[in-house]
Amino acid sequence: MSSTKVILIGGGLAGLMAAIRVAELGHSVDLFSVVPVRRSHSVCAQGGINAAKNLKGEGDSTWQHFDDTVYGGDFLQNQPLVKGMCEAAPGIIDLLDRMGVTFNRTPEGLLDFRRFGGTLYHRTAFAGATTGQQLLYALDEQVRRFESEGKVRKLESWMFLSAVLDDAGVCRGVSAVSLRSGEVRTFPSDAVIVATGGIGAIFRQSTNSVACTGSAQSALFQQGVHYANPEMIQVHPTAIPGEDKCRLISESVRGEGGRVWVPKAAGDGRDPRTIPDAERFYFLEEWYPKYGNLVPRDVATRAIHKVVYELGLGIDGKNMVYLDVTHLPREMLTRKLGGVLEIYEKFVGLDPRDHPMKVFPAQHYTMGGIWVNNENQATNVPGIFAAGECEYQYHGANRLGANSLLSCLYGGMLAGPAAVKYAQSIAKSAESVSSAVYEREQKRQEEIYDRLRSQQGEENPISLWKEMGETMTQHATVIRYNKDLQAADAKLAELQDRYHRINLADTGRWGNQSLHFTRELGNMLVLARLIVQAAALRDESRGAHYKPDFPDRDDEHWLRTTRAEYDNGSFKFQFDPVDTSLIPPRKRSYTSS
Amino acid sequence: MAEAKTILVRVKRQAGPQDTPQWEEFSIRWRPNMNVIACLIDIAENPVTSDGRKTTPVSYEANCLEEVCGACAMVINGHSRQACSALVDHLEQPIRLEPMSKFPLVRDLVVDRQRMFNDAKRMRCWVPIDGTYAIGPGPRIAPERQEVAYALSRCIFCGNCLEVCPKVNEHGDFVGAAIVNQVRLFNMHPTGAMHAHERLRAVRGPGGIQECDNAQNCVKACPKGIPLTESNNDVNRQALLDSILGWMFH
Numbered sequence: 001m002s003s004t005k006v007i008l009i010g011g012g013l014a015g016l017m018a019a020i021r022v023a024e025l026g027h028s029v030d031l032f033s034v035v036p037v038r039r040s041h042s043v044c045a046q047g048g049i050n051a052a053k054n055l056k057g058e059g060d061s062t063w064q065h066f067d068d069t070v071y072g073g074d075f076l077q078n079q080p081l082v083k084g085m086c087e088a089a090p091g092i093i094d095l096l097d098r099m100g101v102t103f104n105r106t107p108e109g110l111l112d113f114r115r116f117g118g119t120l121y122h123r124t125a126f127a128g129a130t131t132g133q134q135l136l137y138a139l140d141e142q143v144r145r146f147e148s149e150g151k152v153r154k155l156e157s158w159m160f161l162s163a164v165l166d167d168a169g170v171c172r173g174v175s176a177v178s179l180r181s182g183e184v185r186t187f188p189s190d191a192v193i194v195a196t197g198g199i200g201a202i203f204r205q206s207t208n209s210v211a212c213t214g215s216a217q218s219a220l221f222q223q224g225v226h227y228a229n230p231e232m233i234q235v236h237p238t239a240i241p242g243e244d245k246c247r248l249i250s251e252s253v254r255g256e257g258g259r260v261w262v263p264k265a266a267g268d269g270r271d272p273r274t275i276p277d278a279e280r281f282y283f284l285e286e287w288y289p290k291y292g293n294l295v296p297r298d299v300a301t302r303a304i305h306k307v308v309y310e311l312g313l314g315i316d317g318k319n320m321v322y323l324d325v326t327h328l329p330r331e332m333l334t335r336k337l338g339g340v341l342e343i344y345e346k347f348v349g350l351d352p353r354d355h356p357m358k359v360f361p362a363q364h365y366t367m368g369g370i371w372v373n374n375e376n377q378a379t380n381v382p383g384i385f386a387a388g389e390c391e392y393q394y395h396g397a398n399r400l401g402a403n404s405l406l407s408c409l410y411g412g413m414l415a416g417p418a419a420v421k422y423a424q425s426i427a428k429s430a431e432s433v434s435s436a437v438y439e440r441e442q443k444r445q446e447e448i449y450d451r452l453r454s455q456q457g458e459e460n461p462i463s464l465w466k467e468m469g470e471t472m473t474q475h476a477t478v479i480r481y482n483k484d485l486q487a488a489d490a491k492l493a494e495l496q497d498r499y500h501r502i503n504l505a506d507t508g509r510w511g512n513q514s515l516h517f518t519r520e521l522g523n524m525l526v527l528a529r530l531i532v533q534a535a536a537l538r539d540e541s542r543g544a545h546y547k548p549d550f551p552d553r554d555d556e557h558w559l560r561t562t563r564a565e566y567d568n569g570s571f572k573f574q575f576d577p578v579d580t581s582l583i584p585p586r587k588r589s590y591t592s593s
Numbered sequence: 594m595a596e597a598k599t600i601l602v603r604v605k606r607q608a609g610p611q612d613t614p615q616w617e618e619f620s621i622r623w624r625p626n627m628n629v630i631a632c633l634i635d636i637a638e639n640p641v642t643s644d645g646r647k648t649t650p651v652s653y654e655a656n657c658l659e660e661v662c663g664a665c666a667m668v669i670n671g672h673s674r675q676a677c678s679a680l681v682d683h684l685e686q687p688i689r690l691e692p693m694s695k696f697p698l699v700r701d702l703v704v705d706r707q708r709m710f711n712d713a714k715r716m717r718c719w720v721p722i723d724g725t726y727a728i729g730p731g732p733r734i735a736p737e738r739q740e741v742a743y744a745l746s747r748c749i750f751c752g753n754c755l756e757v758c759p760k761v762n763e764h765g766d767f768v769g770a771a772i773v774n775q776v777r778l779f780n781m782h783p784t785g786a787m788h789a790h791e792r793l794r795a796v797r798g799p800g801g802i803q804e805c806d807n808a809q810n811c812v813k814a815c816p817k818g819i820p821l822t823e824s825n826n827d828v829n830r831q832a833l834l835d836s837i838l839g840w841m842f843h
Contacts, residue, residue, distance in 0.1 A: 024725060035654075036710065038750055039662040097731030100720035100782045102743040109733030128743055133661055137746060141719035148714050180699060209656045244630045244677070245658045335740065339747070343659050346678045347626075413725070462638035505640045506649035510609050511700030514637060514650045 003027050004423040006416070007174055007189040009160045009216055011037025013132070013408035014388025014415075015195035016139035021416030023143075023151040027423075030187060031143070032155045032176055034211050038140045041197050041209035042408065045132025046340050047116060047252030048124035049096075049405040051089035055110060060121040062086045069403060070583050072118040072296050073367070073396025074543035074553060076229065076561070078374045078579040081393050085410040092409050093125050099138040102127045104336065114336070115255045118296035118400040118590075129250055129339035135405055159516060160216045163192060163223055163384060164441045171383030172430045172437060175445045179516055182509030184445050186438040188430040190423035193377075193415045194220065194386040195408075199366050202524050202531070203477070204469020206363035207239050207248040217370055217390050218523035221530070226380045227564045228392035229368030230527070231535035234399055234544050235477050236364035237300035238323050238357075240347060246362030247347055249323060250340045251401040254293040256332070258325045260284050260300070261356075262313045272315075272322055272356045283307050288590050295590045298398045298544040301361040305478050308360075315358060324356040363477055365404065367395040367544065368534075371563055374579060376418035377411055383426075385419050387411030392561075397543025452518055457501025461518040464495050464502070468521075468528055471495075476532050480547050485536040492529045499525060530571055534562050537573060555585055598623035601643065601687035602632050604651050610698050618643045618687065629669060629676040629690065630655055651690075653702040660816055663749030666756070667702045668693060673756035675816050693756045706752045712768045713750075716795045718775040720785045732783040745778040745824065747817045754811035754821060760804050767804035768796075770811035774824040780831060793828075793835040802829050 006022045008015050011033035019029045033040065052065040066086040070077055097103060097111065103125050104112040113122040127134035146152040157179045164173040164186055173188040196216040200208025221227045238253070238260070239246040254260070261280045268275065284303055285292045295303070304321050308314035315321065325333055325341075330353050333341060341352045348357075370379055370386040372393055377385045387408070394407040423429075475481075475488040499522055506512050540554035541547050560575035600621045607614040620643040621635045630653075637650035655665040658677040665676040668691040670684060681688070696704035734742075748771055755761045755769040776792045779785035796802050805825050812821040 020725060035656050035662070035664060036706075036750075038710070039656050039664045041657065041662075043661045043749075044657050044659065091727045094727070094730045095722075095725055098720070098722050098728075098784070100731075100779070100785060102739055102746045104743075105734055105736040105739045107736060109735050128747075130661060130747060133749075134743075134746060138720075141713075142722070144710070144714050145717075145719045145721065148717075209662065210658065211656050242626065243624060244628060244634060247659045339661075343661075346660065347628075347680070349680075460638055462634060466638075505647065508608075508649075511652045511703060512649075513652050 004191070004420060005030060005189050006419045006423065007187060007192045008032065008195060009174065009192065010040070010195035010197060010388070010390070011154070012040035012195060012197050012388060013042040013136055013139060013405060014412040015193070016136070016143050017409050017412030018193050018195060018387055018416040018419070019152055020139065020142050020146065021413055022420055023146040025417060025420050027420050029152045030155060030189065031152055032158045032160055032174070034157065034159050034179065036156045037143070037154065038137065040136060041212050042136040042405070043130070043133040044207070044209060044248065045405050046129045046248060046250035047255065048114065048126035048131045048402045049093065049135065050116065050123050050400070050402040051093040051125060051406070052086065052121070052123055053090045053093060053111070053113065055113060056122045058121050060123055062089065064121065065089065065123060067583060068119045069400055070396070071588055072400040073398050074588050075559065075580060075585040076232070076396030076542060076578060077394060079582040080579060081374055083582060085394060085407060088410055088413070089406055092406065096135060096138060099142060101134050101138045104128065114252060115294060116401040117251050117254070117294045117300070118291070120291070124252070124255065124402040126252065126336070129252055129337045129341070132405055160196070160219070161445045162219050162441060163381070164188070164438055165223060165381070166433055166437050169224065169381065171381055172433045175441050177445070177516065179513070180511055182512060182515070184442055184449065186442050188433070188438065190383065190426060190430050191419035192384050193419050194370060194384065194390055195388045195412065196390045198389045199527060200363055202468065202528050203363040203472045204466060205242065205246050205473065207236055207246050213520045213524055214527045215520035215523040218527040220370065220384065222526060222566050224381055224566065225384060226371035227369065227530060228371040229534070229562050230530045230564060231538055231545050231562060232367035232397050232543065233363060233477060233531065234297055234365035234367060235301045235361045237297055237304055237361050238359040239362035239364070240344060240357070241319070241360050241362070242347065247343055248364065249344060249357060249359050251297070253323060253325060253337055253340060256336055257328050258293065258323055260293055260304070260321055260323055262307055262315060262321050266312050267317050269316055273326065281313065290592055291590045296398055296400060298546070299590055301478055302546060304361055320358040320360050322356040323359045325352055326354060326356060361478065363473065365389065365399055367397060367399050368392045377415035378418060378422070383422065385415045387415040397545055449515070449519070452502070452504065452515060453507040455500065455502055455504070457503045459498045459502045461502050461514060461521050464498060465521055468492065468495055468525060472528055472531070476535055478546065480535050480545065481549065482536050482547070485532045488532045489529055489536070492525055492532065496525050530564055533571060534564060534573065538562065553588070559585060600627070600632060600681055602636070603687045603689045604701070605691040606651065606701050607692070607698055609700055617648055623681070627681040629679040629681070629688065630658060630665065632681065632688070633676070651702060652700040661749060663751035666693060666751040666753055667691065668756070673753045673814055675751060678816065693752060695756050695761050696752065706750070709750050709752060709755070709769070709771060712772045713775055716768070716772055716776050717788065717792050718772070718779055720779060720782050721788055722784070734783070738781070742778060742781055745774055745819060748774055748819055749817060751816060753814040753816065757810040757814040759808050759810070760806055765804055766800035768800050770821040770825060773802055773805070773828045774819060774821055777824045777828050789831070790835060793832050796828060797832045797836060802832050805829070
């Protein structure tokens, strides 16, 4: 068996796991990342990773995990892969444990588990409150080991631009740009795995990292890769609002006993610590007695919206609610939640052990993403695979907390071997593809850059980005109206028009960040329009997608995957049936048992 | 009036490694809870100096913006630290931004910290597992031990400890506290410990632990509160013991 080379785009959890699997099979990897991989956004995941190991005598099972996930996702997932993921989870935790992840322990030296949203079981393994960081580091270290053996080559500070497609529409490699030198190059390969994460920058202030622009997904979409369920956007209920980003305050804070409340009296300006319990409105506990503060994120987010916008009970009349841990033992807080409480302390300047935190919902995750098949993470374009947040499987209409790290790892574990198998099955390898195919793509990409450099006009990329983010946050997050979505699409079209009048202050090549950002911005605008158009089409409410004009789930018409195809500047939508063969859809409600 | 309040930011600019550095000053509109990153975004939106001269946006590294990725380290008012957690209201003005000086400069505030990752490779900073296959659970670990390891494993490779270390300079090649701390971390893992000798041999080599002269600047500069001097001492002790044992048994 000859050795093959797989190109990986993105060095977060999914990408690194795929890289490990490819290298382990004896093949080589070119790993592209816009940041040194150890700085990828996976480090921001705080609370933990789900696996039904049932170490707390609760009778938990992988089936129960599967059921919670599908129920939490409002039945929009194709179920067989979700089942596979939940069944693989305990083994994945073992693997991470062997890699040296510093998971919290019980007195017996076993892994400790905590509760998370959308489940009644202690199913979440955690490493303090920086679990994503610890997982990413463990994988980064394994990849570094393969790098030292020459099996992985890292191309850090390189940004993916496009797939190289031959005349038959088969992927034969990628084009990328060096963020240092500005050089555009093509790289041949028989299989490409895309693991480029989230799209938070489209909403500007989200909980995501700077690199999460969705540019790669959009570029691929424009080249013919299908995109599914773009309208399914998760808004996390508890983040610290901020100008440069919204900083997540993990669901694990509630998992360890944190309580969400507002003063019962509107505009009650007292120090929250002096407000007696009877004068506090613990609205999640009152409205959802069974799950309390641990209802799924879409439910908690809408509840906060209702409290603030409909009942007018936001703290000091502002868009904020309290997330309170002051009643919990300090030592436990430090041991289990230190990392996240530290973020509040550093960025707000108050110790959450003494002061209730002020939080508000923020865009956090995209359940939708690159369309992949129901077996092995392959997209509709031969040779392109996708794993992690950038693809659409696993989470349906709403993701449960602590399932994202799991889906990244599981997707990466499937994609790596699948890409190798594909590369070895094709009759003609990239080596025999005419160099004209690569030259053509390189020229196309260089021309796009030349155009951006020579554009004249009065527009600025940051201003356009802010306007896009404002439009998206206002109209395409928690509550959606068709009229507003249509207005948002018109606004985005206007931004696309103004995009051609961006006048770059810097037209050089070396380290020109605004040039590359502008390149990404063009792609973000396409994805933004895809989100609002898909949201406008889905006339129902399901999971994170909520339309007051269509308040109920409508399985008859909308138990369907939205699947979009790029068509010369506009989008063609089709609606595929969802594989619900294992758990029949039932009404989703967290108000009582 | 509050809305007229401005922030003065001076940035040490350098177009490329071969170019001459020069300072530029920017005047930025103050808003509540701003950090240095928000200032840099403002400059990108309006790249005009405070004396009205058009310039280019400032290049800088940033990713997570919550001090967990390590990207945005720079020298702010003379102190090496993360720009995301540098809150404007806590900084003396004009705010001076400079690139870190111990790493090769790329452009403006961007430096190349690749040496840290290379050193991690050289010191074999990983747990060597047999494979990713389902071969059962990992070793049991006491909670007290996990707590020590967790504190060490929060290192974000920002490089602030190297920037402030007197032994990291053009004449010396000390790997720095961050990497020494990694050696301690992996040597304390039950599986990692089986290969402790390899790491200790590397950490006694060129640029190794012997270069540390215990200035203890590292521990003060660490944004994650990692007990770096404790790690230096611990690895020093391990390395010494390893070399004595090596001498006795070979």
